[in-house]
Amino acid sequence: MTFTPIDSLYQDACQIIETARSNAVRSVDFCRVQMYWNLGKRIFEEEQQGKERADYGTYLIKNLSTRLKPDYGSGFGPRQLERARAFYRLYPIASALRTQLNWGQYKLLTAIADPDKREYYELESVNNAWTARETERQINSMLYERLLLSNDKENVLAIVFSYIRTAHQGS
Numbered sequence: 001m002t003f004t005p006i007d008s009l010y011q012d013a014c015q016i017i018e019t020a021r022s023n024a025v026r027s028v029d030f031c032r033v034q035m036y037w038n039l040g041k042r043i044f045e046e047e048q049q050g051k052e053r054a055d056y057g058t059y060l061i062k063n064l065s066t067r068l069k070p071d072y073g074s075g076f077g078p079r080q081l082e083r084a085r086a087f088y089r090l091y092p093i094a095s096a097l098r099t100q101l102n103w104g105q106y107k108l109l110t111a112i113a114d115p116d117k118r119e120y121y122e123l124e125s126v127n128n129a130w131t132a133r134e135t136e137r138q139i140n141s142m143l144y145e146r147l148l149l150s151n152d153k154e155n156v157l158a159i160v161f162s163y164i165r166t167a168h169q170g171s
Contacts, residue, residue, distance in 0.1 A: 029102035036080075036103055040088030043081060061085070086110050090118075101125060104132030108139060117144045 047060055061081045068076035087110050091097055101109075105125055112118040121144065125135045 026099070030097075030099045032103045033097060033101065033106055034094070036084040036106075037088055037091065037094055037097060039081065040084035040086070041092075043085045044088050047085070083107055083110060098122065098126055100129070102132055105130075105135050108132065108135055112139070120144050 043061065043064070061078050065076055065078045065081055068081075087106055090110055091106075101122070109118050109122055109125075112121065121135060121139055124130065124138065124143075128134075130138065
């Protein structure tokens, strides 16, 4: 098969379009992360007002949710606003947020109480370009705990990455 200049141009154009689409999705995902971070910060500041514990935090979130949901939908229910506040408390420096992670991944990470475990999954998600579903799979498979207990860490990681490659081929 002979490639013509138009074939080469077509392949380059496809690559440019796919890259732009991927970057746009990542950009939108990170804007959502920033939105929840800013919501969490604002809720935390209003609740705490300089105190260690909030006096009326539960009502504040419930009341805010009641007002936001009609205009913005169910993504602003009390549970989601509580997650946003917890997210801000765990990641108080906006510039330290990882642009490679989406809100789904940050929700999973925020639910992990152990800071070392959370950092492990955060770094692995970034380094291996895991999706939220892959991050969740690894957390649920207790990869961190298996690695800590294993004498053969390389073999455990090889199995994990083989599984990930297989999952990517299937999707």
